[in-house]
Amino acid sequence: MAATLELSHWIGGRRQGDDRPAESLNPSDTRDVVARTPDGTAEDVDAAVSAARAAFPAWSEASPEVRSDVLDKAGSLLMARAQEVGRLLSREEGKTLPEGIGETMRAARILKYFAGEALRLHGQNLASTRPGVEVQTYRQAVGVYGLITPWNFPIAIPAWKAAPALAFGNTVVLKPAGHTPATAEALVAILHEAGLPDGVLNMVIGRGRVGQAMVDHPDVDGISFTGSQKVGAGVAAGAVARQARVQLEMGGKNPLVVLNDADLERAVTIALDGAFFSTGQRCTASSRLIVEEGIHDTFVAALAERVKALRVGDALDKDTQVGPAVSEDQRETSYRYIEIAAKEGGSIAAGGERPQLEKPGWYVQPTLVTETRASMRINNEEVFGPVASVIRVKDYEEALHTANGVEFGLSAGIATTSLKHARDFQRRAKAGMVMVNLPTAGVDYHVPFGGIKSSSYGPREQGFAAAEFFTQVKTAYSWS
Numbered sequence: 180m181a182a183t184l185e186l187s188h189w190i191g192g193r194r195q196g197d198d199r200p201a202e203s204l205n206p207s208d209t210r211d212v213v214a215r216t217p218d219g220t221a222e223d224v225d226a227a228v229s230a231a232r233a234a235f236p237a238w239s240e241a242s243p244e245v246r247s248d249v250l251d252k253a254g255s256l257l258m259a260r261a262q263e264v265g266r267l268l269s270r271e272e273g274k275t276l277p278e279g280i281g282e283t284m285r286a287a288r289i290l291k292y293f294a295g296e297a298l299r300l301h302g303q304n305l306a307s308t309r310p311g312v313e314v315q316t317y318r319q320a321v322g323v324y325g326l327i328t329p330w331n332f333p334i335a336i337p338a339w340k341a342a343p344a345l346a347f348g349n350t351v352v353l354k355p356a357g358h359t360p361a362t363a364e365a366l367v368a369i370l371h372e373a374g375l376p377d378g379v380l381n382m383v384i385g386r387g388r389v390g391q392a393m394v395d396h397p398d399v400d401g402i403s404f405t406g407s408q409k410v411g412a413g414v415a416a417g418a419v420a421r422q423a424r425v426q427l428e429m430g431g432k433n434p435l436v437v438l439n440d441a442d443l444e445r446a447v448t449i450a451l452d453g454a455f456f457s458t459g460q461r462c463t464a465s466s467r468l469i470v471e472e473g474i475h476d477t478f479v480a481a482l483a484e485r486v487k488a489l490r491v492g493d494a495l496d497k498d499t500q501v502g503p504a505v506s507e508d509q510r511e512t513s514y515r516y517i518e519i520a521a522k523e524g525g526s527i528a529a530g531g532e533r534p535q536l537e538k539p540g541w542y543v544q545p546t547l548v549t550e551t552r553a554s555m556r557i558n559n560e561e562v563f564g565p566v567a568s569v570i571r572v573k574d575y576e577e578a579l580h581t582a583n584g585v586e587f588g589l590s591a592g593i594a595t596t597s598l599k600h601a602r603d604f605q606r607r608a609k610a611g612m613v614m615v616n617l618p619t620a621g622v623d624y625h626v627p628f629g630g631i632k633s634s635s636y637g638p639r640e641q642g643f644a645a646a647e648f649f650t651q652v653k654t655a656y657s658w659s
């Protein structure tokens with residue numbers, strides 16, 4: 180069994196906190212303690228915010244080249260260690276090793292992308308309505324950002340929040356998810372190794388109260404949060420009450436529409452990927468498969484066969500296609516929804532049972548529930564596990580109506596060979612991201628990411644859009 184890591188907070192450029200009452204466990208084998216960690220308090224948050232505030236003037240006024248170089252170097256270091264960090268990620272979170280290494284590479288590329296963006300931050304020059312007057316806009320750093328991140332992308336999400344914050348001259352306090360502190364710590368350590376000055380990036384490890392203390396802290400200028408809708412709502416309320424900036428990325432109940440004219444093989448493959456890979460623990464997962472009746476039976480039969488063939492197992496085994504759920508809670512949520520769906524009239528076409536594996540882990544058998552109705556709970560509430568449901572519809576209009584008929588609006592996909600329907604779906608799907616003949620999950624790192632309705636709140640994350648949240652605009656007038 181690999182060694183247990185002894186982690187500490189990062190405050191003011193140093194590791195601090197050697198009382199470690201909390202543990203993160205390997206979900207593939209719960210006998211394996213991945214890390215022992217402190218359980219941070221409001222005092223730790225206060226110390227981290229003070230360090231971030233003290234570091235802000237020098238960092239925000241440094242040449243953008245300095246910030247760019249640090250991010251670029253950190254990206255290179257992370258790429259060089261992608262195997263090692265990816266293995267740690269898979270051991271701690273439970274996604275398969277190729278998924279863990281892939282996510283680590285994605286984080287490295289995000290760091291490099293924002294190294295470039297640091298140099299591209301720009302404003303505008305406008306003609307004034309008054310002759311002889313010039314108007315310019317600038318984007319400037321805001322101050323101290325609190326980042327609250329989830330466990331399902333334990334390195335990519337901290338990277339895509341921290342990299343733009345740092346690139347544009349802000350300083351940061353990161354609170355990683357309680358289930359995955361070790362992976363986040365690897366990122367923070369690499370950024371320091373790359374030359375990040377003390378106090379620019381701080382990390383306080385601990386449970387939800389650490390996040391709450393950041394939301395309530397009067398010297399935190401903005402909060403970026405990814406996680407559940409329930410916690411997100413409280414984060415927004417707390418931040419808005421004291422006029423802090425806030426950005427939330429929350430759940431999804433993402434539809435994949437499959438039309439009669441779809442390429443069957445492609446439709447099945449994208450449904451399998453979108454619904455079950457990464458153990459279905461993606462806010463972009465294709466959890467509702469909305470299938471036109473002419474292709475319904477063939478599609479369901481072909482997909483059920485592929486779902487049954489998925490190999491569930493230890494995330495680090497080379498044959499594993501679906502790793503465990505991150506925690507006992509997440510495993511039980513999946514089985515609870517399978518039971519609810521069956522009680523409400525759904526039929527289990529694949530999975531449903533508990534896998535019998537030797538290792539004590541939080542495994543879930545990938546499950547396909549068919550014959551469901553749009554009104555059922557399985558089609559309205561986020562499960563966040565390898566569970567997908569099928570809704571049969573009579574035509575495209577009913578499919579679109581069903582796809583749009585939930586409170587979420589993150590990602591939506593369609594499998595079709597009809598240009599007309601593809602373009603119409605792109606226009607009319609009520610979602611922040613629309614995919615044609617592609618899985619709803621698995622997005623690029625250099626373009627905006629986010630949803631509408633209850634899925635997201637505030638400015639978009641990632642790509643060029645990240646400057647909106649992590650800078651403030653100043654308008655300058657001059658006459659000469």
Ligand SMILES: NC(=O)C1=CN([C@@H]2O[C@H](COP(=O)(O)OP(=O)(O)OC[C@H]3O[C@@H](n4cnc5c(N)ncnc54)[C@H](OP(=O)(O)O)[C@@H]3O)[C@@H](O)[C@H]2O)C=CC1
Binds near residue numbers: 328385
């Ligand atoms: N949109 C997405 O990508 C994600 C969605 N989810 C959804 O959320 C469900 C539950 O997952 P869970 O991990 O419990 O998600 P949470 O929303 O509880 O956790 C997300 C982050 O918020 C922190 N947090 C918890 N309570 C507070 C609080 N009161 N104030 C500030 N921060 C807080 C968590 O800390 P800690 O981990 O220490 O509790 C974690 O860092 C999942 O089943 C899924 O439906 C989950 C993860 C990602």
Ligand SMILES: O=C(O)CCC(=O)C(=O)O
Binds near residue numbers: 331460461619621622
């Ligand atoms: O689908 C993706 O690539 C990103 C998903 C994501 O951000 C999430 O699940 O939190």
